[in-house]
Amino acid sequence: MGDLESLGSSLAVDRSAPTLREQALEKLRKAVIGGELAPGTRLVERRLCDLLGVSRTVVREILRQLEAEGWIVNPPYKGPTVATVSADDARQIYEIREALEGLAARLCATRAKPADIKRLQDAVDGMAEAVAAGDVEQHILHIEAFYEALTDGAGHRMMQAYLASHRSRLARLRSISLSRPQRAGRSVIEKRRLLEAVKLRDSASAQRLAEDHVRNSREAALGTAEQDAPTPSNAAAGVSPSTPAASSPRRRSGVA
Amino acid sequence: MGDLESLGSSLAVDRSAPTLREQALEKLRKAVIGGELAPGTRLVERRLCDLLGVSRTVVREILRQLEAEGWIVNPPYKGPTVATVSADDARQIYEIREALEGLAARLCATRAKPADIKRLQDAVDGMAEAVAAGDVEQHILHIEAFYEALTDGAGHRMMQAYLASHRSRLARLRSISLSRPQRAGRSVIEKRRLLEAVKLRDSASAQRLAEDHVRNSREAALGTAEQDAPTPSNAAAGVSPSTPAASSPRRRSGVA
DNA sequence: CGTTGTATGATGGAATACCAAAAAACGGAA
DNA sequence: TTCCGTTTTTTGGTATTCCATCATACAACG
Numbered sequence: 314m315g316d317l318e319s320l321g322s323s324l325a326v327d328r329s330a331p332t333l334r335e336q337a338l339e340k341l342r343k344a345v346i347g348g349e350l351a352p353g354t355r356l357v358e359r360r361l362c363d364l365l366g367v368s369r370t371v372v373r374e375i376l377r378q379l380e381a382e383g384w385i386v387n388p389p390y391k392g393p394t395v396a397t398v399s400a401d402d403a404r405q406i407y408e409i410r411e412a413l414e415g416l417a418a419r420l421c422a423t424r425a426k427p428a429d430i431k432r433l434q435d436a437v438d439g440m441a442e443a444v445a446a447g448d449v450e451q452h453i454l455h456i457e458a459f460y461e462a463l464t465d466g467a468g469h470r471m472m473q474a475y476l477a478s479h480r481s482r483l484a485r486l487r488s489i490s491l492s493r494p495q496r497a498g499r500s501v502i503e504k505r506r507l508l509e510a511v512k513l514r515d516s517a518s519a520q521r522l523a524e525d526h527v528r529n530s531r532e533a534a535l536g537t538a539e540q541d542a543p544t545p546s547n548a549a550a551g552v553s554p555s556t557p558a559a560s561s562p563r564r565r566s567g568v569a
Numbered sequence: 570m571g572d573l574e575s576l577g578s579s580l581a582v583d584r585s586a587p588t589l590r591e592q593a594l595e596k597l598r599k600a601v602i603g604g605e606l607a608p609g610t611r612l613v614e615r616r617l618c619d620l621l622g623v624s625r626t627v628v629r630e631i632l633r634q635l636e637a638e639g640w641i642v643n644p645p646y647k648g649p650t651v652a653t654v655s656a657d658d659a660r661q662i663y664e665i666r667e668a669l670e671g672l673a674a675r676l677c678a679t680r681a682k683p684a685d686i687k688r689l690q691d692a693v694d695g696m697a698e699a700v701a702a703g704d705v706e707q708h709i710l711h712i713e714a715f716y717e718a719l720t721d722g723a724g725h726r727m728m729q730a731y732l733a734s735h736r737s738r739l740a741r742l743r744s745i746s747l748s749r750p751q752r753a754g755r756s757v758i759e760k761r762r763l764l765e766a767v768k769l770r771d772s773a774s775a776q777r778l779a780e781d782h783v784r785n786s787r788e789a790a791l792g793t794a795e796q797d798a799p800t801p802s803n804a805a806a807g808v809s810p811s812t813p814a815a816s817s818p819r820r821r822s823g824v825a
Numbered sequence: 826c827g828t829t830g831t832a833t834g835a836t837g838g839a840a841t842a843c844c845a846a847a848a849a850a851c852g853g854a855a
Numbered sequence: 856t857t858c859c860g861t862t863t864t865t866t867g868g869t870a871t872t873c874c875a876t877c878a879t880a881c882a883a884c885g
Contacts, residue, residue: 328644390866405725408672589867615837646837646838
């Protein structure tokens, strides 16, 4: 009775230790994704030290990490700058998303467990609520939850991180697009249809619906972007200035 | 006469690795991919300093970078170790490759320029030669060139890096599989068929052939792996020991 | 003999000071 | 204005130091 083995690993201690580096990394990454640090912004190491309150050692490590993740670019001896997303980048991202989210939907339809489907359902319900309330931010959170459930249901933890980073890269574009009530509602409807296909274990339909959904998102996003941008075909797709130097040649925009 | 532009980039100095960090990064990454550092190997920072001849700062930077790329894992308070590729990881990678290489083939068939097709042709010819000579290493080099041309032809620089890293992750599995002459020859034939479809601008066939090719590669690789592995279904797919500690519990294997 | 407490060494996390090299900014001369 | 050299800023990189934590060995104790 009461021997330790019977407990299994239920009381295994949580070994996660939020290091300074991880906290700083998260803050900086969020600032980049959220747009507080605009694309093209020069990231001066010592300035970041002050901003984040950590040493240069830590700053340099997280800069390398963000570089590997593609959020910043780092020409040697020139210093890191926030990466830009060109119109062509956006196209590639949408095309990749179409293929991978189609795959995820197909696999999810065949493999998803009831718990996964429940999560999908909750996410869709949450989205509908958020749209009804006009809360874009909440809508996006539920979208993320939806895709997380979708990739989990498909048994693809690897794809999850990759797709999430791609979606983040289009964050600006997406929030513009979803702030139009019509597009937001349409997006929810399409996801709900996808969910229905998954419930019916109809993998072919699920794949097709997911692909169509990405295509529609793309058209909506690039369509709205074109309304803002003066030269829609050539310019960065409303995401970032592809040639920031062209306008004010003197001082590059810097952090802080 | 003799103006600088006429020289083109013929005498462009090799700026590929100007910084120590990049050189060290490349060396370490190669060592991981090549298997000189087996999965599960503990990477002790101070040891790596000696090995690479750089300071701890640089070592830590490249460790963070490799961590972001997924080549190493870094459990808190334990220190970085070379990542393992489980059988489930391998499955996910193959499924992702199937979707993305199918996409690349489809787009390449519609978008490829003559120069791209030439590169594909050269790569296939090179592969055939290498297989005839029984040179697995050369074969793999041409495979990489083939996929590079394919993704370029599809206009997908982003996908290129991602797919390349996935292929690298299966490097061991692949070299085992391709050292069987039968599979090697079959692989070339399948790629040649894909090339023909691209030449004919038959995007649907190209996609299907690319997907089939990945599926066949997968079956071949996992099939051969099963011949070696004692418990094929559960064990890491011949790629790495998923539980390296199980055998010799005393000292963990360390670098050098 | 087995259990428990403690000393110790190895290692990662982090800060700091320092120097070299490259690039950018600046300022003066033609 | 444009060109050229100088100064300043910033990154690349090293060395050193300190601390927290962990794993192990070992001693003490029942």
